[in-house]
Amino acid sequence: MKTSAITIDVLPRPSSLDLPGAADFIAAAELSNLIERVLWGNDDHYYSPQARYESSKPSDYEERVMFVARDGHSVVGKGIIDIPLTDNLGTCYVFVEVHPDYRGQGIGSRLYRALEDHAAGIGRSTIMAWTDEPAGFDLTPDKVLVPATGAGAFPRNSATTALALRNGFQLAQIDRCSVLDLATSLPQADSLAQAAQAAAGPDYELVRWQDHCPDDLVEQYALLRQTMSTDVPMGDLDWEEEVWDTARIREGEERLLRTGGFSLVRAVRHRPTGLLAGHTILEYQPAKPEVVSQDDTLVLRAHRGRRLGMWLKAANLLDVPAVWPNAQRVYTWNAEENAHMLAVNVQMGFVPAGYTAAWQKKPGDGGTASQ
Numbered sequence: 001m002k003t004s005a006i007t008i009d010v011l012p013r014p015s016s017l018d019l020p021g022a023a024d025f026i027a028a029a030e031l032s033n034l035i036e037r038v039l040w041g042n043d044d045h046y047y048s049p050q051a052r053y054e055s056s057k058p059s060d061y062e063e064r065v066m067f068v069a070r071d072g073h074s075v076v077g078k079g080i081i082d083i084p085l086t087d088n089l090g091t092c093y094v095f096v097e098v099h100p101d102y103r104g105q106g107i108g109s110r111l112y113r114a115l116e117d118h119a120a121g122i123g124r125s126t127i128m129a130w131t132d133e134p135a136g137f138d139l140t141p142d143k144v145l146v147p148a149t150g151a152g153a154f155p156r157n158s159a160t161t162a163l164a165l166r167n168g169f170q171l172a173q174i175d176r177c178s179v180l181d182l183a184t185s186l187p188q189a190d191s192l193a194q195a196a197q198a199a200a201g202p203d204y205e206l207v208r209w210q211d212h213c214p215d216d217l218v219e220q221y222a223l224l225r226q227t228m229s230t231d232v233p234m235g236d237l238d239w240e241e242e243v244w245d246t247a248r249i250r251e252g253e254e255r256l257l258r259t260g261g262f263s264l265v266r267a268v269r270h271r272p273t274g275l276l277a278g279h280t281i282l283e284y285q286p287a288k289p290e291v292v293s294q295d296d297t298l299v300l301r302a303h304r305g306r307r308l309g310m311w312l313k314a315a316n317l318l319d320v321p322a323v324w325p326n327a328q329r330v331y332t333w334n335a336e337e338n339a340h341m342l343a344v345n346v347q348m349g350f351v352p353a354g355y356t357a358a359w360q361k362k363p364g365d366g367g368t369a370s371q
Contacts, residue, residue: 006076006107008114011068017053025053027075028068035097040134040354044329048287051259059251061086067114069098069107076102079111081118086243092124096163108163116167126238127361129169131160132177134354145357147171149235152336154357161357169359173235173335176342178350180330182320185349189314192348196311200268204277204308206315207267210323212253218246220276221267225249228298233335237360261285264323266316268299268308277303280312284324292320294332297341310344317348 014022029049036045047055056064062084069077077098084091094115098108119127137155138144144153145161152174155161164171207214213221222244229242256263267279278299284292299308320327333356334341 006069006071006102006105006110008067008069008077008079008110011066011078013053013056013058013064013066017049024068024070024075025049025066028066028078029053031075031078031099032097034099038100039132043288044291044331046288047285048260051261051285051287054255054258057255057258059085059255061248061251065118067111067118069102069111071102077107077111079115081115083122083124084242086248088240088242090124091126091128091238091240092119092122094119094127094129096129103159108159109166112163112167125363127169128172128237129164129359131158131164131357131359132354133158133160133357135177135352145171147173147235149173149233149337151235152176152355154355164357164359167361168365169361170236170365171357172237172360173233173337173358175333175356175358176336176352177331177333177354177356178342178345179353180317180332180345180348180350182317182328182330186317186321189317189348193311193314193318196307196314199307200311201306203271204303204306204311205269205271206311207269207276208316208319209265211257211263213249213265217267217276218249221265221279222246222249224267224276224279224298224300225296227300228296231298231301233337235335235337235358237358238362256283259285260287262324264316264319266312268303268312270303278308278312280309280316282316282320282330284327289324289326290328292324292327292330294330309341310347313344313348 011024011028014025016022017026026049029052033046037043062082065081067079068075080095082093096108096111116127133155139153143156145156146153154171154174226242226244230239262284264282265279267276270277280297281295282292283295297309297313332345332350334345
């Protein structure tokens with residue numbers, strides 16, 4: 001579809017989705033869902049407009065600015081810049097999406113330029129972005145890009161790769177997106193959990209909560225979340241440790257509930273010290289009732305080598321049918337160089353569904369935004 005007058009403007013966050021002025025925000029949310037559906041061939045990555053609205057709310061930890069591309073009154077593209085406020089103060093995270101019918105006209109590059117100009121205006125010099133590709137692409141060496149870590153690959157010929165390279169980004173890391181079928185994998189999860197518990201020994205015990213961390217554990221949990229921000233492989237990303245405290249934990253819990261979502265958390269406690277040694281998180285959105293997202297899994301370095309990660313993940317999965325009975329699939333993302341956690345996931349029944357490229361542009365990186 002050819003157009004002659006695409007406009008790009010900041011889209012203010014509406015005060016409510018129930019007001020007439022929220023129409024463009026809702027259209028932008030549904031554009032994201034359309035793009036995910038076209039990319040993956042399903043709605044497993046769907047988020048309702050209300051969930052996206054709540055996620056866009058500014059907090060003490062991050063703010064978001066959205067630009068939209070319009071053809072007349074129709075939203076045909078969007079660009080988002082997320083700006084951390086308590087850590088990584090030289091960095092921002094950008095996302096660009098263009099309706100499939102409007103690609104190839106330079107709209108993505110125009111949206112990116114608007115985001116980059118905004119980043120420069122607020123003093124953010126390192127820009128990160130993430131793009132996805134379903135599994136099954138051609139892995140012939142001249143058809144893919146490989147990050148400096150040597151782990152994983154991403155197709156050279158994808159539209160998102162072209163946009164990233166044109167605008168001076170470097171491929172910093174590859175994450176594997178994996179999916180687990182609960183019906184076929186849960187029967188073995190119990191034996192995996194029991195074997196892992198035996199390997200952990202009597203010095204460790206599991207604790208569990210839904211949606212709200214117990215008050216007596218929240219400070220320790222915040223420390224785990226802070227450690228998670230840098231203790232997993234980060235490839236070439238210039239990622240500084242995030243700042244987590246009780247207030248940030250509570251803000252995240254409340255935000256998830258406002259989106260309509262729920263969480264199920266397992267932590268492992270070291271009995272001799274009474275301190276948490278690791279955790280794992282599952283999240284659920286009733287708007288996509290068959291899908292669960294596996295988020296953080298971390299075991300502190302001093303406690304590794306005891307199969308605590310397997311115990312945490314298997315025990316949490318075993319609870320899913322009782323907590324979210326409609327769930328059928330679990331998605332998770334892991335860095336391709338994180339061989340240990342990938343091996344745990346494979347043993348549990350996860351299989352590759354796709355790959356996420358982490359892109360980074362730092363001061364001095366080349367490239368120009370063009371058609």
